[in-house]
Amino acid sequence: MAAVSLAAMQVDVTTHLGAVGPATSTGLPSFDQLLGGGLRSGTLLALSGAAGSGRTSVALALAYLAARARAGVIVAGAAVDPTEIVARLAARALHREYPEARTSYGEIWSGQAWAHDASRRPIADAIDTVMKKVGAQLHLFRGTGLETTQALADCVAQQWARSERVVLVVDDVEGFLALGDGGTTRSALVNGSFEARITQVGYELRRIAEQGACVIATVQSEHLPYLSPAATLAVELETRPLPEGELTERLSKLGARSLILKVTKNRVGSTGEVPLTFVPGAATVQETRA
DSSP, X not given: OOOOOTTTTHHHHHHHHHTOOOOBOOSOHHHHHHTTSXXXXXXXXXXXXXXXXXHHHHHHHHHHHHHHTTOEEEEEEXXXXXXXXXXXXXXXXXXXXXXXXXXXXXXXXXXXXXXXXXXXXXXXXHHHHHHHHHTTTEEEEEOOTTEEHHHHHHHHHHHTTTXXXXXXXXXXXXXXXXXXXXXXXXXXXXXXXXXXXXHHHHHHHHHHHHTTEEEEEEEEGGGHHHHGGGOSEEEEEEEEEOOGGGOOHHHHHTTOEEEEEEEEEETTSOOEEEEEEEEGGGTEEEEOOO
């Protein structure tokens, strides 16, 4: 490969800039404002947080809302469990329809909630609601341990035949390998530096994004510095207890807490913070009202 002059690529660059499509809303107005309208193709959003911080829940919420907006969405990861995903989304639908419900997504996932006559029908209705709203738009890819990014690129390519906009959510980038072109062997990637492997995966995800997708990748807080060089956007999650005056018995049972979404790097806009209310048991994330 050789360096190419700016003049030689003028037509391609100008065409690309003119072809930028509309953003897909995240469902979080303040976050959309920081992102210049929402999720955009060509961007890699690195979403970091400590274990149990809610990064998977936030990523899944973004995936769901993108699917509602008719984007073709892929949720990928070595630990992706279809029953858990459906349980989470069903819990979200259940608690939106029944604001006083106390059934957690864990009770739906484990089957406990199905043993009670009072909750069986609402849960079944919630699942039907999920399937009607996003069943055709939301796709799951369950990779093996240390799956390569080529499998993710293939999934995105398949979606282009069905959707004008594609969003790829990669849960836990630590479980993936870079494509490994240039003669790099799989064993070399596995046995090489962990930090370098995460950075390589980041740049491969960036390449996938540049083909026209929006990529959201979750990563543990301590590994964000290795993914950040490739990321267009870096977002950190910080959890805090919900103020006692807001913590009702129902919210306490569902594990509600405050969640601060910090945009620490943004090549397409400004940085800032978005306060959220996160209810893990209800699988809901929403902006905290002032």
